[in-house]
Structures are given as C-alpha cells and as structure tokens.
Amino acid sequence: MYSNEEKLGLLSDLIAIAQADHHISEEEYNFIMALAKRFEVEKEAVHDLFHNPIDSKPITTEIGRITHFHKLILMMNVDLKTKDSEVAALRNFGLKLGIRMEIIDQVIQRMDKYENKLIPAEELVKIFQAYYN
Numbered sequence: 001m002y003s004n005e006e007k008l009g010l011l012s013d014l015i016a017i018a019q020a021d022h023h024i025s026e027e028e029y030n031f032i033m034a035l036a037k038r039f040e041v042e043k044e045a046v047h048d049l050f051h052n053p054i055d056s057k058p059i060t061t062e063i064g065r066i067t068h069f070h071k072l073i074l075m076m077n078v079d080l081k082t083k084d085s086e087v088a089a090l091r092n093f094g095l096k097l098g099i100r101m102e103i104i105d106q107v108i109q110r111m112d113k114y115e116n117k118l119i120p121a122e123e124l125v126k127i128f129q130a131y132y133n
Contacts, residue, residue, distance in 0.1 A: 009056030020089035
C-alpha cells in the first residue's frame with residue numbers, strides 16, 4: 001500500500017506527464033482525479049500538485065518501479081494522443097526510476113501493437129524479465 005507521500009508523488013508524476021505537451025486533456029484530468037479518489041486524496045490536494053509538484057520518493061522494489069512506470073504509460077496514452085514531448089517525459093521518468101533505456105524503448109515500440117496503445121501489464125513484466133534475467 002502507498003503512503004500519503006507516495007500517493008502524492010505518483011499523482012505529481014502523472015500530472016507532469018499530462019503537462020508535457022502543455023495541455024491537459026479531459027481524459028488526462030479524469031484519469032488523475034479517478035486515481036486520486038481511489039487513493040483517497042482530496043481534490044484540493046490534487047489541484048495544488050498542478051502548481052506545486054512534489055518529487056516522488058525513490059522506489060526500491062522492481063515491481064514498484066514497473067507499476068509506477070505502467071501508470072505513467074497509461075497516463076501518456078489515456079487521451080489516445082501520444083506527443084513527442086510526452087514520450088520524452090516518459091523516457092526521463094523511466095531513467096529516473098532506474099529503468100534501462102533498452103526497456104523504455106522496447107515498451108514504447110510495443111505499445112503501438114495494442115489497442116489504444118494500452119500495453120498489458122503481463123507484457124510489460126515480460127519485457128522487464130527479458131532484460132533482467
């Protein structure tokens with residue numbers, strides 16, 4: 001389970017991906033707010049993150065990094081418009097999470113094979129396993 005600080009950090013990262021193209025679509029906003037509701041984070045706290053982002057804490061487990069990265073991918077693709085600036089932001093977050101560039105590139109390449117670019121979690125895990133085993 002996430003601590004409050006981890007929840008706010010993840011939401012802040014999602015907002016950064018959404019803002020990478022200097023526009024937050026309705027789908028992106030709704031995705032952020034739905035996750036915030038699931039995390040029991042108040043709407044005002046989320047709105048504050050749009051103007052005052054916080055850094056996410058380092059994630060120490062491999063499954064934690066994969067899960068965080070997967071949520072960032074979902075955010076990038078939720079409006080069905082993937083811009084170069086969003087891909088660049090995803091790459092930067094992936095590197096910040098300690099994910100190898102080869103994995104990040106493989107994920108970005110394989111996204112296009114799936115409906116709405118939603119790479120299944122199982123496929124994401126397989127990509128990670130191929131590089132780490």
